[in-house]
Amino acid sequence: MSSYRIQGATGEWEVVIGLEVHAQVVxxxxxxxxxxxxxxxQPNQSVSLVDAAMPGMLPxxxxxxxxxxxxxxxxxxAEINRWSRFDRKNYFYADLPQGYQISQxxxxxxxxxxxxxxxxxxxxxxxxxxxxVERLHVEQDAGKLMHDQHPTxxxxxxxxxxxxxxxxxSKPDMRSPSEAGAYLRKLRSxxxxxxxxxxxxxxxxxxxxxxxxVRKPGDPFGTRTETKNVNSIRFVMAAIxxxxxxxxxxxxxxxxxxxxTRLYDPDRNxxxxxxSKEDAHDYRYFPDPDLLPLELSEExxxxxxxxxxxxxxxxxxxxxxxxxxxAYNAAVLTSDVETARWFEALLDATGKPGxxxxxxxxxxxxxxxxxxxxxxGKAIDESPVSPKQGAELLALVADGTLSGxxxxxxxxIMLETGDDPAxxxxxxxxxxxxxxxxxxxxxxxxxxxxxxKVAEYRGGKDKLFGFFVGQTMKAMGGKANPGVVNxxxxxxxx
Amino acid sequence: xxxxxxxxxKIASLARIAVTDGDVEAMVPELNNILGWxxxxxxxxxxxxxxxxxxxxxxQRLREDVVTDGNIRDKVLAxxxxxxxxFFAVPKVIE
Numbered sequence: 001m002s003s004y005r006i007q008g009a010t011g012e013w014e015v016v017i018g019l020e021v022h023a024q025v026v027x028x029x030x031x032x033x034x035x036x037x038x039x040x041x042q043p044n045q046s047v048s049l050v051d052a053a054m055p056g057m058l059p060x061x062x063x064x065x066x067x068x069x070x071x072x073x074x075x076x077x078a079e080i081n082r083w084s085r086f087d088r089k090n091y092f093y094a095d096l097p098q099g100y101q102i103s104q105x106x107x108x109x110x111x112x113x114x115x116x117x118x119x120x121x122x123x124x125x126x127x128x129x130x131x132x133v134e135r136l137h138v139e140q141d142a143g144k145l146m147h148d149q150h151p152t153x154x155x156x157x158x159x160x161x162x163x164x165x166x167x168x169x170s171k172p173d174m175r176s177p178s179e180a181g182a183y184l185r186k187l188r189s190x191x192x193x194x195x196x197x198x199x200x201x202x203x204x205x206x207x208x209x210x211x212x213x214v215r216k217p218g219d220p221f222g223t224r225t226e227t228k229n230v231n232s233i234r235f236v237m238a239a240i241x242x243x244x245x246x247x248x249x250x251x252x253x254x255x256x257x258x259x260x261t262r263l264y265d266p267d268r269n270x271x272x273x274x275x276s277k278e279d280a281h282d283y284r285y286f287p288d289p290d291l292l293p294l295e296l297s298e299e300x301x302x303x304x305x306x307x308x309x310x311x312x313x314x315x316x317x318x319x320x321x322x323x324x325x326x327a328y329n330a331a332v333l334t335s336d337v338e339t340a341r342w343f344e345a346l347l348d349a350t351g352k353p354g355x356x357x358x359x360x361x362x363x364x365x366x367x368x369x370x371x372x373x374x375x376x377g378k379a380i381d382e383s384p385v386s387p388k389q390g391a392e393l394l395a396l397v398a399d400g401t402l403s404g405x406x407x408x409x410x411x412x413i414m415l416e417t418g419d420d421p422a423x424x425x426x427x428x429x430x431x432x433x434x435x436x437x438x439x440x441x442x443x444x445x446x447x448x449x450x451x452x453k454v455a456e457y458r459g460g461k462d463k464l465f466g467f468f469v470g471q472t473m474k475a476m477g478g479k480a481n482p483g484v485v486n487x488x489x490x491x492x493x494x
Numbered sequence: 495x496x497x498x499x500x501x502x503x504k505i506a507s508l509a510r511i512a513v514t515d516g517d518v519e520a521m522v523p524e525l526n527n528i529l530g531w532x533x534x535x536x537x538x539x540x541x542x543x544x545x546x547x548x549x550x551x552x553x554q555r556l557r558e559d560v561v562t563d564g565n566i567r568d569k570v571l572a573x574x575x576x577x578x579x580x581f582f583a584v585p586k587v588i589e
Contacts, residue, residue: 029562145587156582
């Protein structure tokens with residue numbers, strides 16, 4: 001259990017959090033029409049007469065959207081309901097031309113599942129925890145309103161209207177803002193592995209409704225509020241903290257919490273009531289008469305299962321077990337699907353058994369490549385160096401052509417020029433030398449120039465050995481094989 | 495189950511239908527009559543009978559994930575009381 005507590009005037013309070021995540025499904029067309037689901041079209045161009053809710057238009061579900069939701073459900077270890085049904089959620093708003101959203105209340109496509117969040121001491125999560133997922137269902141997105149284009153009008157763009165969303169509802173199992181953040185990061189990672197949602201919160205393809213209540217530890221659940229449409233993990237964590245503190249203040253001030261819909265204002269870091277949503281819980285759901293129940297064949301379900309990729313937890317266990325990677329490396333490499341893909345392409349390109357090269361490859365990727373990408377502000381799928389080039393560089397280190405220092409130099413040149421490492425080594429003469437004659441000559445020079453230090457070393461000041469290694473390497477432009485330098489120096493210094 | 499005048503007003507307001515006091519007065523008994531008939535259905539024993547989704551046995555057909563529609567903005571906006579710059583223009587609705 002989390003030790004996160006809010007200190008109130010009357011003692012400690014525990015925070016109870018549940019999240020409803022809306023994840024936009026990756027598909028070509030919308031959930032119930034043949035209009036494009038892609039971003040960026042001119043206003044109202046990705047709109048069919050179904051999406052505009054013209055009279056007599058009938059919805060037909062998109063098989064790919066159902067498949068994506070089923071695969072996501074499987075990735076959450078959840079029950080896939082062979083029989084589910086669409087319901088109408090009725091409300092009026094300018095971004096909802098139908099006057100109802102087609103959703104699934106009574107019989108969702110996916111039942112209970114779980115998400116495991118990992119221990120993270122820095123975030124105050126002492127041990128891995130399993131967070132329950134209550135359900136996953138598919139529903140339509142609404143259109144978009146713009147309020148700042150005209151003094152007295154709002155503009156409506158229906159391009160998003162009818163795009164498929166998965167609503168993924170957690171159980172009220174989280175107990176701290178950090179746990180909520182970890183849950184969202186893990187969910188996003190799973191969605192991106194499955195390929196059912198791009199997880200881009202900035203562009204709105206993943207947003208969260210945050211349910212928060214507070215209680216004295218051990219008491220039953222308190223009354224919760226729902227803060228709508230929070231669009232970044234950082235804001236979700238901040239909204240929880242500010243809303244929980246507000247609730248403690250209200251209760252300790254003698255008030256009671258009203259079950260209501262609230263809005264998070266990141267500029268002021270506070271939540272406030274959305275009075276316009278007073279009727280919000282009176283949605284008068286009923287089965288959509290335009291749609292038959294959705295029945296999945298065993299064949300369809302089996303096909304979805306066969307298409308499921310290796311998921312982050314399984315991949316991480318395999319990296320630690322089969323590849324023998326340290327836990328930290330395995331966690332970093334598997335947290336995002338693009339990183340894992342790049343790493344596996346790198347291992348493939350070495351042409352060697354994974355277990356043999358994985359450790360060096362993972363260290364290089366995490367420190368050198370990530371460092372460079374950070375500096376360049378690029379994501380791993382935009383890396384100027386390809387996995388194949390990375391593998392060549394690692395091979396040059398493994399066979400002794402390059403020392404660690406030289407490899408870093410070559411890598412910098414690769415980043416700048418995009419050239420292959422072998423070509424760089426050849427053209428710029430950056431090859432490491434193990435030529436004992438040349439190294440011995442330099443050692444003799446270094447010793448002659450530092451006769452006093454030689455005497456000190458021989459007098460018992462062992463620490464000076466590093467000084468001689470440094471001087472020798474420097475004199476050789478970093479190109480001497482460090483192993484050979486060590487060996488020859490020991491001999492020369494006696 | 496029965497409805498009173500307040501419930502009728504609430505339902506009307508949720509449906510965005512304007513009703514006069516006279517309408518409400520007439521509608522209370524009318525709706526209660528309908529509810530009475532529906533309640534009669536409750537007398538039928540339906541234990542063990544699966545809900546019927548459609549009278550004709552049929553399965554929901556699914557569509558292929560192909561873009562086949564859209565790019566008909568003029569048609570989409572044709573009936574709008576007001577449209578500007580390719581958007582529907584509606585009275586300002588802001589929180």
